[in-house]
Amino acid sequence: MDSAGARARFERSLAGEIVHELVRIEAVDRALALASKLFVAVIPLSILLRSLAPGSEDFGDDLVERLGLSGLGASATRTLFAKGTEVRGAVSVIGILIVLYSVLSFTRALQRVYLNVWRLRPQLPDALLRELTWIVGFIAYTVILAPLRNFEHSHDVPSLYGPSAIALGAVFWLWTPYILLGKRVPWHRLIPTGFVTTVCITVYSIGTAIFLPDIFTTNAERYGLIGIAFGIVTWLFAYAAVVIVSAVLGWTWDQRREAGDAGRQGA
Numbered sequence: 394m395d396s397a398g399a400r401a402r403f404e405r406s407l408a409g410e411i412v413h414e415l416v417r418i419e420a421v422d423r424a425l426a427l428a429s430k431l432f433v434a435v436i437p438l439s440i441l442l443r444s445l446a447p448g449s450e451d452f453g454d455d456l457v458e459r460l461g462l463s464g465l466g467a468s469a470t471r472t473l474f475a476k477g478t479e480v481r482g483a484v485s486v487i488g489i490l491i492v493l494y495s496v497l498s499f500t501r502a503l504q505r506v507y508l509n510v511w512r513l514r515p516q517l518p519d520a521l522l523r524e525l526t527w528i529v530g531f532i533a534y535t536v537i538l539a540p541l542r543n544f545e546h547s548h549d550v551p552s553l554y555g556p557s558a559i560a561l562g563a564v565f566w567l568w569t570p571y572i573l574l575g576k577r578v579p580w581h582r583l584i585p586t587g588f589v590t591t592v593c594i595t596v597y598s599i600g601t602a603i604f605l606p607d608i609f610t611t612n613a614e615r616y617g618l619i620g621i622a623f624g625i626v627t628w629l630f631a632y633a634a635v636v637i638v639s640a641v642l643g644w645t646w647d648q649r650r651e652a653g654d655a656g657r658q659g660a
Contacts, residue, residue, distance in 0.1 A: 407645070414641045418509045420634070426502050427633035432626055434495030440474060441492060442535055455542075460628070461602035466609030469621050493528070500524045503636075504573040510640045516575045527572050534565050559595055566590040570640070585650070586643025593639045594632075601628060 403409040440452040453474035457467045501524060508515060516523075541557050567587030571580050605628060612620030 407649075411641055411645055414510070414645065415638065418506070418637070418641070420637050420641070423502070423506055423509075424630055424634040424637055427499070427506070427636070428626060428630035430495070430499035430502050431629045431633065434492065434499040436625075436629075437492050438496050438532075439535060441489070442532065458542075459598075460605045460609070462606050462609055464606075464610055465613045466606055466621070466624075469613040469618055470609065473618050473621050496528055496531075497524055500527050500573070503569075506637055506640060507570045507573050510644045511570075511574060511578060513574060513577060516577075519575070523572055523575060527569065530565070530568060530572070534561060537561060559591060562594060563587055563591040566594075566639075582647050582651075583643070585646035586640055589642045589646065590636060590639035593635050593642075597632065597635045601631075 404413065436452075443452040443455060451471075451474065453471040456462075456474070457470050460470075462470055504515075504520075504524065504527075538558060538561065564587075567580065567583055570583050570586055571578070605624065608627070609621060609624045612624045614620075616623065
């Protein structure tokens with residue numbers, strides 16, 4: 394088989410188009426950047442929100458449950474993160490401002506991902522307002538999920554949190570690019586992105602519940618608490634990669650749908 398012809402056919406295929414877009418936006422570098430900002434920004438914010446929300450679990454307990462950890466991995470994860478009472482006692486205005494600035498930096502990095510995927514230039518006049526709007530939406534999304542989990546546990550309703558989290562996630566991942574792109578892309582064209590991101594994150598969450606417990610336990614046995622940090626960084630990198638790949642898949646879906654609609658109109 395002619396290698397040049399096979400390469401040309403692959404480049405024209407759906408898989409080739411997706412690979413080309415991932416290379417164009419430097420997906421691996423952007424996933425590393427997002428993961429690092431998640432670690433230093435979003436996790437501290439989540440810890441803070443958990444400690445301040447009434448009746449919510451400590452962040453360590455919540456992470457253990459979310460990742461399905463047990464044994465040494467679970468105990469090391471709980472030890473790694475401070476209890477809610479300890480966090481509340483250490484909260485300061487300067488600390489909150491540092492966390493919010495870090496989250497703002499993460500928001501800008503996520504915004505650059507969507508701008509690159511959709512080939513749009515940044516809009517500087519109201520960029521800060523959009524970023525702050527997204528942060529408020531993210532905080533609201535996080536705060537809403539906590540009481541849902543607590544209600545499920547206290548009232549023994551095992552089927553409540555999962556579907557609710559998926560539904561809220563679908564809304565959140567449709568709203569996220571719409572806001573960060575400055576509403577320049579109509580929301581109905583972002584439905585594929587929201588749908589694909591929600592599905593991929595759901596599948597990823599199921600996968601982490603299967604594979605991560607053994608990884609965290611092994612890391613804790615070999616390296617102690619720093620091993621848990623290694624596991625969390627790996628988890629966040631994979632999560633960021635899922636978000637970026639989902640954005641590319643959603644954009645590709647939209648472009649092919651738009652091309653199909655244009656072809657039918659021209660026929």
